[in-house]
Amino acid sequence: MAEHEFDNSLEDVKARLTEWWALRDRLTDALDNTTPMRHDSALPNFDEVANAGFDVVEALGKISIGIESDIMRLLDALDQYRTNQRDVRDQQRRLLHEVCGESNEAACKAINSLRHKGWLTGEDAWLTGQEGVLRGADLSLAKLARANLEKANLEGTNLSFATLINANLKGARFNTQTILPDGSRWTPQTDMRRFTDPRHIDFWYADDDDSDSQASALAWLS
Numbered sequence: 001m002a003e004h005e006f007d008n009s010l011e012d013v014k015a016r017l018t019e020w021w022a023l024r025d026r027l028t029d030a031l032d033n034t035t036p037m038r039h040d041s042a043l044p045n046f047d048e049v050a051n052a053g054f055d056v057v058e059a060l061g062k063i064s065i066g067i068e069s070d071i072m073r074l075l076d077a078l079d080q081y082r083t084n085q086r087d088v089r090d091q092q093r094r095l096l097h098e099v100c101g102e103s104n105e106a107a108c109k110a111i112n113s114l115r116h117k118g119w120l121t122g123e124d125a126w127l128t129g130q131e132g133v134l135r136g137a138d139l140s141l142a143k144l145a146r147a148n149l150e151k152a153n154l155e156g157t158n159l160s161f162a163t164l165i166n167a168n169l170k171g172a173r174f175n176t177q178t179i180l181p182d183g184s185r186w187t188p189q190t191d192m193r194r195f196t197d198p199r200h201i202d203f204w205y206a207d208d209d210d211s212d213s214q215a216s217a218l219a220w221l222s
Contacts, residue, residue, distance in 0.1 A: 092119060092133050099134070104143035104163070111147050122153040122173075131155075140179075141206075154178055161206045164195045181206065 098110035114120040114133055122132030132153030140158050145165040149172050156177040164181060169192050178186040181195050182204045194202045 091117075095119075096133055096137060099144075100137075100139060100142050102143065104145050107143050108147045111144075111149065111152075115148065120149075120153070121151040123151065136177075163206055164192075165198060165205070167196050169196060 092114075095110040095114055098106045099114075101107060111120065119130065119133045122130060122135060134149075134157055135153040136156040138158045139162050140160040142159070142162045144167050145163050147164075147167045150168045151171040151173070152169075153173045155173055155175040157174075158179045159181050160179050160183050162181050172192075174186040174190070174192075176185055176187065180186055180190065184190075191200075191202070194200045194204050197203060198205070
């Protein structure tokens, strides 16, 4: 092999390796739920490889095969990750539909499922990137009596005309964009017990136009 041909081959392999190394790292970064496969060291010192007495192109070719193998595994993992994410979104949409449905029992079960899967509170947003499925959701008219909404992220959620009797709102997160059952906006001064406790002096129920709304709510709970 002529000297200039050898140099061209070596430079081509080095360039290809550099591109593949960068691609492998980008793929690794894209896989949040995949064990990182990033190589901790820089690209090999090609002069050191040559001085060790190996055929440089052959040695680099073997390295490139390893990197190609990594890339193929990462592509497979990325495809599986995307499939899993689609499945997660489908499950979340189904559960949110049940939360907003006509059945109070189904809504409570759906909220329990969201909690069990870690999709309710948003406490792990730093890890999952998700602030909670109910955040900003339209829950108007939702039947949420007795629902366990403890620590749920309800920031920006529309709760207009929602039924919250005896719902557990301990530690739930609201903000000024949250629309309350009576159509008002949440403020730091809001006493949410007026929507959950029929015995509250200022209790508000979705049938508030009825002067007997408190008695009706208490009877409904019995």
